Amino acid sequence: MLLLEWVLLAELLILALAGLLYLVSTKPDEDQDGEKLYRILRIFWRTILEKKSFFDLQPAVSELPDSSSAMRPIIKPKKESTFVLPVLVVPESSCDQVVGFEEDTVKMLVSTPAGSGQTNKAVIQLLVEVLQLQPHQVQLIRGHYGVRKHVQITGLNKEGVTKKLAAFL
Amino acid sequence: MTGDEISQIVDTMKKLQGPERTPFIMLLVTRMIRDIAYYLILAAVVWALGRRIVMAILASWKESHNAAP
Numbered sequence: 334m335l336l337l338e339w340v341l342l343a344e345l346l347i348l349a350l351a352g353l354l355y356l357v358s359t360k361p362d363e364d365q366d367g368e369k370l371y372r373i374l375r376i377f378w379r380t381i382l383e384k385k386s387f388f389d390l391q392p393a394v395s396e397l398p399d400s401s402s403a404m405r406p407i408i409k410p411k412k413e414s415t416f417v418l419p420v421l422v423v424p425e426s427s428c429d430q431v432v433g434f435e436e437d438t439v440k441m442l443v444s445t446p447a448g449s450g451q452t453n454k455a456v457i458q459l460l461v462e463v464l465q466l467q468p469h470q471v472q473l474i475r476g477h478y479g480v481r482k483h484v485q486i487t488g489l490n491k492e493g494v495t496k497k498l499a500a501f502l
Numbered sequence: 503m504t505g506d507e508i509s510q511i512v513d514t515m516k517k518l519q520g521p522e523r524t525p526f527i528m529l530l531v532t533r534m535i536r537d538i539a540y541y542l543i544l545a546a547v548v549w550a551l552g553r554r555i556v557m558a559i560l561a562s563w564k565e566s567h568n569a570a571p
Contacts, residue, residue: 337544344551373562380558479565 351377372478379477414490417474418460420482424452429459433502438481453477460484463501464494 334342355378358371419438426442433440441459445451453473460471466488476482486494508530515526 335541335544337541337548340552341544341548344548344555347555348551369566373566376562376565377558380561381554475561476565 348381376478414488416486416489416491416494418484418486418494420456420460420476420484422452422456422480422482424480429455431459431463431498431501434498439498447480453482456482456484460486464489464497 351374354370355374358374421435421438421440423440423442424445424447426444429441429443431439431441441456443452443455443459445455457468457471457473460466461468464471464486466486470487470489472485472487474483474485489497511526511530515523518526
């Protein structure tokens, strides 16, 4: 067998193993390790099944060069500008509020308990209020189970988000 | 197609004259095209799947380390 065929076989085995472990870990279990495995595998499968372009050629509009310059971008930009905002969440706080920046990351306090499944909703709700956006314009794209999250803001660029957050603080 | 098969076909062709070689040449060319297409598709699938798997493993490892207490 060719090396490529062995590699493909190994990849299929990894997928089969991950699928089997995911099915096993979905069983209700109070064991801490079982829950951790379930989280890891959920992130694994979410990343595998994520809809992405094959070569990831579509950058955010804020990363594209100025369209007025002679070197126009080949890739057609999206109609609405988007910006990915890194967020550091401190769960189980006394109130819900944005407290400031830490190296381009927005630090937020939320009152919901960690791991309750309500933290992500609270983060989105708080950002909607602070940035004065519609809920559909704020989307959590990474860090569903962690304290470090990445939130995609549609309709605002980096400057707009920074300005609104600075005005709120 | 393995090296042995190719050398066997080439040996057979050496024993033949002009027009009799045509089917063997056709066989070699069609098999070559088939094999190249197979390896190209295999490489693309392995690369795409492998890249996704590596990205997923890295993402799950990173997020599990940043998990809320």
